[in-house]
Amino acid sequence: MAGPARRTVVRRDETGRRRAAAPRRAPASSSLPELPAVSVARGTVASTTLLAEPDVDALVLPVAPAAEEDDGVQPRAGVADAAVRYGIDLGDLAERAGLTGAAGEAHTVHLPRASGAAALPWAGLPARVVLVGTGSGSPRDLRRAGAAVARSTRGLRRVVTTLGAEGGAEDARAVVEGYLLGAYRHATRATGTPPEPPATELVVLGRHPESALASARIAAEASWVARTLTVTPSDTKTPAWLADQVTRLATGPGLSVEVLEGDALAERGFGGIVAVGGGSAHPPRLVTVRYEPVGAPSAGARTRPGAAGRHVVLVGKGITYDTGGISIKPRESMVAMKTDMAGAAVALAAVLGASRAGVRHRVTALLPLAENAVGASSYRPGDVVTVHGGTTVEVVNTDAEGRMVLADALSHADAELDPDIVVDVATLTGAATLGLGRQHGALYTPDDRLARSLEAAGQDTGELLWRMPLVEDYRWVLESSVADVRHVPSDPGVGGGSITAALFLQRFAGDRRWAHLDIAGPARATAAAHEVPEGATGFGARLLLRWLLQLR
Template identity: 60%
Template sequence: MPRPTDSSRPTNSSGLTDASRPAGASGPARMPRLVPVASGDVRHAAGADVLAVPVAAAPQGESEPQPRPGTADAAVWLGLNTSVLAEQQRFRGTAGEVLGVPLPSARDDGAGPRRLVLLGVGDGSATSLRRAGAALARATRGAERVVTTAGTGLPPADLRAFCEGLLLAAYAPPREGVTDGPRPPAELVELLGTDEGPAFSRAVVAARATWRARDLTATPSSTKSPHWVADQARAMAAGVPGVEVEVWDARELRRRGFGGVLAVGAGSATPPCVVTVRYTPPAGTAPRRHVVLVGKGITFDTGGLSIKPREAMVPMKTDMAGAAVVLAAVLGAAELELPQPVTAVLPLAENAVGASSYRPGDVVRVLGGTSVEIANTDAEGRMVLADALVHADTHLAPDLLVDVATLTGAASLGLGKRHAALYTADAPLLEQLRSASAATGERVWRMPLVEDYTYALESDVADLRHVAAKGGPGGGSITAALFLREFTGGRRWAHLDIAGPGRADKDEHEVTKGATGFGARLLLRWLEDGAV
């Protein structure tokens, strides 16, 4: 069977195969094209670069890994004893384990694939399949055509997990001025024994949301000013039905009273702005609850006059991850044409050191008139979020309000790098977000809103103090959440502190090194499931 040309290859009916790169970045990456193939015949892989077949880990009480659909057929077709190969290489079929098997050079005649891959799918759970998909993406970089039977017979939720893992691990960050980056992901992945369905299109949209969030977050701050992010929001929303973008510059923020955003951005040569992105469902859609997502958007954080140590400052281009995540979630909701109206608010500023920087000891009046005593200019995130939350409460009429932020080092100290801290007193909202977390593998841990700690917000010179005084109750992530709660107007609200999982120091399964885009899929799945 000859290798199909670009013009003859089937297309993914979702039409959503590429993630747009930020302006100014080079080394554009394309998401692999996922194509369902109804036939499960492994001979469809003739001429392919790779044929990947699944192998499960041995069940309890047994010692040998278990072949899954297509593995035995591939062994017969290619004249291989996969059991012996697995035993020789100590391949156990654990989730994400890969064993590459080069095939005779005679296969270059198109009679078979160039390489066989045994792909470990572990216990076959959604988590294991997501990891298997990620491993396949990394093992096939540089390939043009990959064929796999790993999706054969999977229920939609498991197939989606596999596809998302594959697409997420295929990501590489934008590279400015570099032409020889990492090998590109596979161009085409054909999944045998599957048919076109929502698992494909929704996996692509969810993965693309994460790609968008990663791209924006990974872009260097030498490029990424607040207004650059605003321009990216406009560009990404252009042509997406039902989406409108509004940008307020510093002059408009001053007129409206956004004191927190203006104070944080005062020391920078690049002025702040606030971006609002609204998605309105198609006409005729039954009314649903209005969700407002607020994302911290500090395009670089020096700490201000309370300056950070050099080592802590290096990754601070990622301090606008929350804004990137909520933008990506709203665009994803629009691409899926969800019945849920969703609005994202992005308060964007650079926290720099300058002659006009705000100072420890200052009192700042945020939107709505609340005065805040500044104790530490490196706690700038809660100041821009205060403005944005008040704006959401007073002008956007949310039924549900969720903020996302790389807010506190305390959250990552307490929970490490793989869990986000989730704060909410709303039991139904908690369970909905937990359910979305379980479905996407983006892990959250509920943290307490300890009422006994509210004294830490008391000030002698203002309505509130935004950072606890020395000798306070501790629990910096908790007191930050309590501070934010003051600006939610008593609405149904959740706070997601992604300081830990928002960044990664190495590739791990579907997570890629650097900006992770954590939360984009979680929020999108929550919206898909019908946030109520």
């Protein structure tokens, strides 16, 4: 990893003046927990000397489901060599343990120590052998296998595995990515201190390119960033605190940060952000993170068709806590609302990952940050708010605050940033969760090619999207007699709440190539499963990073 980069941080005060524009050195550290170490070692189980090293606590071996005509599980890379080297029948152990080889299944064999002068065949070798199911061997199943390794070896020092050894770079990447994602634990304090000692170091046996491990680490780190910020309690995570975290984290090559705050927001026309944040003691912010790859066109220069790079704007909803405002939520619905800025965390993680991965496109992340609180100056149902660009919006429900701040950011992107593609990501509607559950994000776009590329990135990363329709016949429900548009339907019986929210946002993207990701369901998990932790999942960070890397 390159050392801290020099970048420019611009912060505008209540008068709109630039408070600090000189380049400065990035902080040496951030508040994020550190990912465990992963390395590649050439060799096989039969030949490697690693297994005799005293700090190697376990050997992890892959097994797969049996074919229809066979009984038991099928051994994969290294199992036969391990059986010879250890002098034990691993197939018999797997059968007695009832293993099926399903992806993510894991069984640990604890080998006994010798008593007296007798020497056992495995003397000097790791006393733990972990059998892990790889399922079909697809990237999804190998990610699950990697996550199972993380869960079953937590607290050990070093672990050696042959998972992915039979495949290519993509298999190795999936195993390592799953391992790093599964090793994540939510921090116990806002400083990011891990709840236990650093995770186990993983050593992958085989002839894998280092680039596969590096790309897996960058992708997993994006999820770690999004998860850690999203799970931080809102008594710490004010808009100001989150803006400061962005400044601390955006230290990579080509990154710069601008923070807009105070009266400057109103003066620049960001009426939606000001209205939503007006009821809180913690004032709102608009944070812009820019990534400029080497050789990219300068800001403001239109990218020519066929040129190497594009300008992509990612817009992330950043409601640091959502009470619902005057249209207050029930208590039960508020409990998870520290995660209502997951979209901003995902957009930030993607642009940071773009810098780490050397994405060849210009990427700008717009993060409108506000706390939707109940106060004397809260915006109200019945208000008419003028958002960026001069559009007037009739407010019907102050709990539909996310689309208000996104309207500002989308309009700003269209009018002033000249992007080739705009993608917004938000925990926007409960309707998306009702329709798609917690396994898929809702994807809205009128652009078929853009939809296919985002869906493909979702398939590659396991962060799945389901394309939803922008139903033209529903647009009339957003008509208003007192403003240009209502932000929620005039007739609550129409339904399609996720669709009408997308239709509202579409008008602010102008004629740009645009997509909207409603991640209200998969951004939060009620229970841990495979590489996904309970609580904040970071859904969308790896998807967007993979999409940026594949974008042509």
